[in-house]
Amino acid sequence: MKAVTRIQGRAIPFGRRNVDTDVIIGAGHLKTITRIGLGRHAFETVRAEPGNVFDDPAFAGAPILIAGDNFGCGSSREHAAWALADMGIEAVIAPGFSDIFAGNAFRNGIAAIVLPQRAVDRLLVVAADHMLTVDLHIMTVASPAGDLYHFEMDAFRRECLMAGHDEIALTLAREPAIRAYELRTGT
Amino acid sequence: MSRAPRTLYEKIWDSHVVERAEDGTCLLYIDRHLVHEVTSPQAFEGLRLAGRPVRRPDLTLAVADHNLPTTKRVDANGMRLPIADPESAGQLAALEANVAEFGVPYLDADAAEQGIVHVVGPEQGFTLPGTILVCGDSHTAAHGALGALAFGIGTSEVEHVLATQSLQLKPSKTMEVRVDGSLGFGVSPKDLILFIIGRIGAGGGTGHVIEYRGEAFAAMSVEGRLTIANMSIEAGARSGLFAPDDKTFAYLKGRPMAPHGEEWERAVAAWRDLATDAGARFDRSIRFDAREVAPIVSWGTSPEDVAPITASVPEPDSFADPERRAAARKALAYMGLVAGQKLQDVAVEHIFIGSCTNSRIEDLRAAADVMRGRKVSASIRQALVVPGSGLVKRQAEAEGLDRIFTEAGFDWREPGCSMCLAMNPDKVPPQGRCASTSNRNFVGRQGPGARTHLLSPAMAAAAAVTGRLADVRELIRS
Numbered sequence: 001m002k003a004v005t006r007i008q009g010r011a012i013p014f015g016r017r018n019v020d021t022d023v024i025i026g027a028g029h030l031k032t033i034t035r036i037g038l039g040r041h042a043f044e045t046v047r048a049e050p051g052n053v054f055d056d057p058a059f060a061g062a063p064i065l066i067a068g069d070n071f072g073c074g075s076s077r078e079h080a081a082w083a084l085a086d087m088g089i090e091a092v093i094a095p096g097f098s099d100i101f102a103g104n105a106f107r108n109g110i111a112a113i114v115l116p117q118r119a120v121d122r123l124l125v126v127a128a129d130h131m132l133t134v135d136l137h138i139m140t141v142a143s144p145a146g147d148l149y150h151f152e153m154d155a156f157r158r159e160c161l162m163a164g165h166d167e168i169a170l171t172l173a174r175e176p177a178i179r180a181y182e183l184r185t186g187t
Numbered sequence: 188m189s190r191a192p193r194t195l196y197e198k199i200w201d202s203h204v205v206e207r208a209e210d211g212t213c214l215l216y217i218d219r220h221l222v223h224e225v226t227s228p229q230a231f232e233g234l235r236l237a238g239r240p241v242r243r244p245d246l247t248l249a250v251a252d253h254n255l256p257t258t259k260r261v262d263a264n265g266m267r268l269p270i271a272d273p274e275s276a277g278q279l280a281a282l283e284a285n286v287a288e289f290g291v292p293y294l295d296a297d298a299a300e301q302g303i304v305h306v307v308g309p310e311q312g313f314t315l316p317g318t319i320l321v322c323g324d325s326h327t328a329a330h331g332a333l334g335a336l337a338f339g340i341g342t343s344e345v346e347h348v349l350a351t352q353s354l355q356l357k358p359s360k361t362m363e364v365r366v367d368g369s370l371g372f373g374v375s376p377k378d379l380i381l382f383i384i385g386r387i388g389a390g391g392g393t394g395h396v397i398e399y400r401g402e403a404f405a406a407m408s409v410e411g412r413l414t415i416a417n418m419s420i421e422a423g424a425r426s427g428l429f430a431p432d433d434k435t436f437a438y439l440k441g442r443p444m445a446p447h448g449e450e451w452e453r454a455v456a457a458w459r460d461l462a463t464d465a466g467a468r469f470d471r472s473i474r475f476d477a478r479e480v481a482p483i484v485s486w487g488t489s490p491e492d493v494a495p496i497t498a499s500v501p502e503p504d505s506f507a508d509p510e511r512r513a514a515a516r517k518a519l520a521y522m523g524l525v526a527g528q529k530l531q532d533v534a535v536e537h538i539f540i541g542s543c544t545n546s547r548i549e550d551l552r553a554a555a556d557v558m559r560g561r562k563v564s565a566s567i568r569q570a571l572v573v574p575g576s577g578l579v580k581r582q583a584e585a586e587g588l589d590r591i592f593t594e595a596g597f598d599w600r601e602p603g604c605s606m607c608l609a610m611n612p613d614k615v616p617p618q619g620r621c622a623s624t625s626n627r628n629f630v631g632r633q634g635p636g637a638r639t640h641l642l643s644p645a646m647a648a649a650a651a652v653t654g655r656l657a658d659v660r661e662l663i664r665s
């Protein structure tokens with residue numbers, strides 16, 4: 001996985017609450033056999049709305065998405081995280097995430113960043129005119145307008161994102177312990 | 188040294204810890220991994236890109252189920268018929284190429300053993316008590332009926348298990364659901380689990396692993412327990428468990444992948460020690476009496492939206508919680524139902540008997556008992572019976588159940604997920620109403636705009652006979 005410490009760029013001020021995985025990527029796209037190419041089908045139902053933020057040229061290729069509370073609820077299918085990664089999203093900022101989605105996002109190199117509702121509301125406004133900077137090292141979200149918010153993140157996940165480790169490589173490094181377990185249990 | 192009493196869940200967890208981190212996260216060994224065509228292609232792709240092999244193909248078993256059409260699979264010469272939908276055909280082809288490349292055991296799409304992944308695992312003896320079993324599918328919980336700790340995982344985790352035969356996990360909380368007394372006449376395990384979900388809510392088990400205990404479950408067949416454990420996820424629980432007992436051992440004995448001979452004797456002795464110790468504590472305990480349970484149907488778009496068949500469609504305002512009120516209002520609009528309408532007056536046009544919840548031989552027998560000598564009502568547009576596996580299908584045919592169904596007007600199909608989810612040609616049309624033995628009545632689950640009523644196999648047969656939701660007790664009493 002690509003290492004990410006600093007994500008800087010435009011942030012899509014979406015802001016909607018309870019966005020489920022079906023909204024992120026419609027069920028009609030679950031039959032794909034690769035992780036790539038889902039980006040152009042992401043948020044299809046939202047994109048059908050005139051004047052939506054996703055089709056605003058100002059946010060084309062933006063690496064950050066700002067969402068409302070409970071982002072990514074619904075199904076456990078990883079297609080939602082793949083669709084965002086394929087869109088080029090490297091960080092999602094929201095007041096809260098579904099647990100499963102947050103795990104899937106992290107496994108696909110996307111930082112799920114939790115900030116209080118008031119901070120998110122402010123960033124939704126700021127993002128209209130400014131770039132944002134997410135720094136995983138010092139755990140802050142900043143804007144050139146002077147905003148600076150601190151966030152918390154699971155230490156293991158943060159390290160993995162910053163080092164570009166994939167979880168599988170980390171577990172493979174535990175091979176002697178796995179082998180010992182198999183020998184001990186006769187598996 | 189004497190140990191503190193432990194639950195079944197804690198015993199299985201403890202015996203699988205490879206390493207434990209300070210924050211409680213454990214690297215857990217995974218004994219069994221079931222793979223199907225929908226959630227595995229990207230996992231195999233990941234392995235290929237990283238140049239990693241499947242660590243233990245011998246602990247892995249693949250089978251296709253979600254996409255397969257349930258119409259004939261081979262022509263008169265035994266040649267496989269092509270799948271019309273190119274994307275479905277693509278997922279099957281990807282699975283077949285991947286299992287060949289990585290050396291994973293595979294039950295071929297036209298083999299007699301093919302079937303829904305959660306029917307096949309127990310049937311083959313791949314699922315065993317005391318093991319940890321995973322699959323990229325939320326209804327993996329079903330395998331807990333045999334005393335396996337079984338849960339669904341995402342595709343990255345599928346890749347993780349393929350590469351390392353382990354997962355990094357934090358323990359869940361434990362919840363005891365105790366049901367004493369015995370189920371009444373015409374009441375099945377499906378009614379009981381719908382009743383339980385109705386009582387604890389679709390999020391009632393979140394963060395917990397449920398252990399089902401008490402007289403009602405002890406008296407239940409393994410197949411009934413599979414129905415119950417399967418729907419644990421619909422109560423929000425990651426997994427459901429039953430302590431293995433003599434019924435479990437009798438079910439497993441002689442299954443192709445179960446231990447044999449002396450190994451079998453040793454295994455049974457170890458499995459007997461798995462039961463929750465006297466005095467072990469659960470984080471939560473809930474009790475019901477089986478005698479309270481009547482045949483149940485769902486009326487809304489969440490599995491918690493259930494009522495006894497003798498009741499009426501509820502008034503949304505009758506719910507105390509404002510969010511639930513709003514959800515009920517939305518659900519009734521989607522379902523085309525009116526508050527106060529009697530459930531028994533609701534006409535259906537589609538009948539689906541199948542899915543990993545209710546497609547085993549006992550389910551088909553229960554439905555056939557109701558259908559014997561009766562016809563599917565002329566008002567029914569489509570009535571499907573889809574056995575859960577080729578072996579179930581064969582057994583049903585040996586018992587003459589297929590004839591009872593076909594003579595009554597049902598379609599008798601090849602095994603697969605079928606109308607449980609709209610991923611293959613079996614779909615309910617928009618605004619169509621289906622009496623379904625599956626597990627999810629979500630918006631659009633059986634097809635865009637489709638309206639699903641969850642119920643038991645016998646109740647589905649009663650709906651087929653009468654053309655509406657009906658109380659099966661009235662049909663079998665006469």
Ligand code: SF4
Nearest residue numbers: 326542543604607608
């Ligand atoms: S039958 Fe339905 S619930 Fe079961 S595995 Fe298939 S799609 Fe999932």
